[in-house]
Amino acid sequence: MVNHEYCINKTDNELVELSLDNPDHFLCLIRRYESKLLYYIMRISKLSREDAGDILQDVFVKVYYNLNEFDKDLKFSSWIYRITHNQTVSEIRKKVVRPTIPFEKEDIDRFEDAFNIEKEIDNSFDKEKIDEALSKLDKKYREVLVLRFLDEKDYVEISDILKKPISTVGNLILRGKKLFKEEYEKLNGK
Amino acid sequence: MENKDISQIALQRIKESGIKPISKNIFSLKRVIFWSLVGFSIVVGAVSFSVIISLLFNNDWYLYQKFGLNFIVKTIPYFWFVFLAVFTILGDYYYRKTFLGYRHRTITIVCVYIVITIVAGSTLNIIGTGKIIEESLRDHVPMYRGFIFDKDEFWSHPENGLLSGKIIGIKENLIQIIDSNGIIWIIDIDSAFVGGRAQIKIGETIKIIGDIDENNIFTVEQVRPWIGNKNNIMR
Numbered sequence: 001m002v003n004h005e006y007c008i009n010k011t012d013n014e015l016v017e018l019s020l021d022n023p024d025h026f027l028c029l030i031r032r033y034e035s036k037l038l039y040y041i042m043r044i045s046k047l048s049r050e051d052a053g054d055i056l057q058d059v060f061v062k063v064y065y066n067l068n069e070f071d072k073d074l075k076f077s078s079w080i081y082r083i084t085h086n087q088t089v090s091e092i093r094k095k096v097v098r099p100t101i102p103f104e105k106e107d108i109d110r111f112e113d114a115f116n117i118e119k120e121i122d123n124s125f126d127k128e129k130i131d132e133a134l135s136k137l138d139k140k141y142r143e144v145l146v147l148r149f150l151d152e153k154d155y156v157e158i159s160d161i162l163k164k165p166i167s168t169v170g171n172l173i174l175r176g177k178k179l180f181k182e183e184y185e186k187l188n189g190k
Numbered sequence: 191m192e193n194k195d196i197s198q199i200a201l202q203r204i205k206e207s208g209i210k211p212i213s214k215n216i217f218s219l220k221r222v223i224f225w226s227l228v229g230f231s232i233v234v235g236a237v238s239f240s241v242i243i244s245l246l247f248n249n250d251w252y253l254y255q256k257f258g259l260n261f262i263v264k265t266i267p268y269f270w271f272v273f274l275a276v277f278t279i280l281g282d283y284y285y286r287k288t289f290l291g292y293r294h295r296t297i298t299i300v301c302v303y304i305v306i307t308i309v310a311g312s313t314l315n316i317i318g319t320g321k322i323i324e325e326s327l328r329d330h331v332p333m334y335r336g337f338i339f340d341k342d343e344f345w346s347h348p349e350n351g352l353l354s355g356k357i358i359g360i361k362e363n364l365i366q367i368i369d370s371n372g373i374i375w376i377i378d379i380d381s382a383f384v385g386g387r388a389q390i391k392i393g394e395t396i397k398i399i400g401d402i403d404e405n406n407i408f409t410v411e412q413v414r415p416w417i418g419n420k421n422n423i424m425r
Contacts, residue, residue: 020211023204030197038196053196060200061209068214071289156293163292 004028012076020067030060033077036151037084043146044085045092046135055091059084078160081153085143085161114149114177133183141176148173224287231281232306238274239311240320242267245338248321248417252385256351256399269337278303345397346370348408353398354416357391365390367398375408382410389415 007015007028018025041052063083070079134142147153147161159166245267253261281303285291314320327334345354346369353375359366363380377398388396395416402408
């Protein structure tokens, strides 16, 4: 088994190379992304933690199987998010969706700052409204808003994850923000 | 499931199932295939464009005055325009499948494709490729003739004042031509306009515009060069 200290100073690209020789290094690589990707799956799918965990396992197996496809001209994080996105989209077609979107306090703060939303004293009330407003959006807008404001990806990374032109990503974010704000204000009775 | 277990369970599955990463060569091959398809789409597009400009340059536009817009509409090479459009769409589709191809908008890809097609197609037309391909298809692919304006047939209607054939004899102002049905015509070109690059010499194929009267006398108004193969006139 590979020592955690040994991995910590390695870049993603170095770990990819090492994983091709020894799958134990792969553990270091996927551990870096485990919690981010688990939340990402739950955010875009509304699946429970257990179901999201099952998808993530499949994602990691798939990533290892296709490891030679990874090109260093792309960020490893974009590539692994893309596989996760595709796997999740294909899985949610098969599963019954349970209504839970996981939000951390920082997520809510980030959303409120990005959209100039007035903060409520009761944070759980904000969470419910953000959740509801996001749920009302079309999938294509929800996906880009989650990646941009919750996973903090830039336009090029979102373009690489969703395999959409950069300009399209920009337009979707712009339109998505407007629609989100409208939905949020409706929920606030404005 | 505990969060901390996911990576370990995945690694265990990889090891137990003996999963090995797919060879890099497979992915390299996939990339080569898609780039080749992009290249193929560009080549076909350029050839289509060279044929289009060859056909348009050699079209009998002057007949617009005699037959009106209907004639122009009939002679537009729709088949090649459709071919060009189909390969433009395929070029865009295959380009998107290449590495990072998805980053560009369809409009950008299509514009770049069109510019390359115009430049390469014009070059091919200058060296005569468009004309050679079009004539080869006309001569060797019978089905192709069904998709394009049949120039041979159009110029074989003396009753409409349209005649074509190969010059087989010349005597002062009279020329003798043989048409695609093997009929020999004696034509007085004294008062006719000899247009374009038409050459009155034996072996030349020409187009004649005129009028035929009830005595089967064909009065010539214009003589034009054929340009291109005339495959059903004896060579």
